[in-house]
Amino acid sequence: MKTKIKRLRKEKRISQEMLAKAVGVTRQTITSIENEKYTASLLLAHKIAKYFDLTIEEVFDLNNIGEEE
Amino acid sequence: MRDKFELKVKKDLIFIALVILLIPCMMIIMNTFFGEFVIDDNFSGFIWALVISSEVILFYYLVTWSIALRNESRMEILFIKSNDERNKFIKKETAINTVVTFVIFMIFALIWFAYKNALVFEVLFYILNVFIWIFIIFKVKYKNTF
Numbered sequence: 001m002k003t004k005i006k007r008l009r010k011e012k013r014i015s016q017e018m019l020a021k022a023v024g025v026t027r028q029t030i031t032s033i034e035n036e037k038y039t040a041s042l043l044l045a046h047k048i049a050k051y052f053d054l055t056i057e058e059v060f061d062l063n064n065i066g067e068e069e
Numbered sequence: 070m071r072d073k074f075e076l077k078v079k080k081d082l083i084f085i086a087l088v089i090l091l092i093p094c095m096m097i098i099m100n101t102f103f104g105e106f107v108i109d110d111n112f113s114g115f116i117w118a119l120v121i122s123s124e125v126i127l128f129y130y131l132v133t134w135s136i137a138l139r140n141e142s143r144m145e146i147l148f149i150k151s152n153d154e155r156n157k158f159i160k161k162e163t164a165i166n167t168v169v170t171f172v173i174f175m176i177f178a179l180i181w182f183a184y185k186n187a188l189v190f191e192v193l194f195y196i197l198n199v200f201i202w203i204f205i206i207f208k209v210k211y212k213n214t215f
Contacts, residue, residue, distance in 0.1 A: 024152065026150060026153045026156065028153075038155050043154075
């Protein structure tokens with residue numbers, strides 16, 4: 001699933017480590033989500049979106065989920 | 070949730086400490102009552118390697134978790150690692166809990182049959198080898214995929 005996490009992190013100058021700690025996951029999980037290897041759960045997606053003060057739709061591209069699978 | 074996790078770590082520590090003590094105890098008991106190994110030198114070398122390596126691995130976890138119980142930041146890291154959803158997913162897919170239980174059971178079974186029956190020991194030895202290779206392949210596959 002495509003996400004804007006990397007771009008948002010760069011804009012706000014936040015490291016993967018900081019984001020990971022804030023949402024309660026490991027840095028590797030953030031890397032996997034950014035590289036589109038792992039799809040975050042609804043709860044994690046919500047936590048990440050909340051961290052950036054955005055909605056889930058604004059952070060994650062939900063348009064072509066069905067196509068990916 | 071954090072309190073429950075700390076309690077779980079404490080319980081796991083007791084279990085690990087028991088296994089660390091039980092493995093050499095079993096070796097001593099078997100040696101006392103059944104004498105020498107019934108397996109050849111190569112296999113007995115494997116048994117010693119298995120016992121020593123499992124003791125080292127278990128001791129590593131014992132020390133790491135004991136330190137985490139006394140150190141807040143280490144406990145936080147351990148808590149995040151244990152509750153990380155990707156880690157949980159990989160653990161579920163590779164069935165790591167079943168693998169650990171199976172390996173612990175196999176260690177005791179291999180020690181037992183090393184003194185009792187060479188043929189059964191060899192069969193268990195090959196089963197364990199196949200099992201470990203399948204587990205390693207699965208682990209690498211899922212770590213790279215997700």
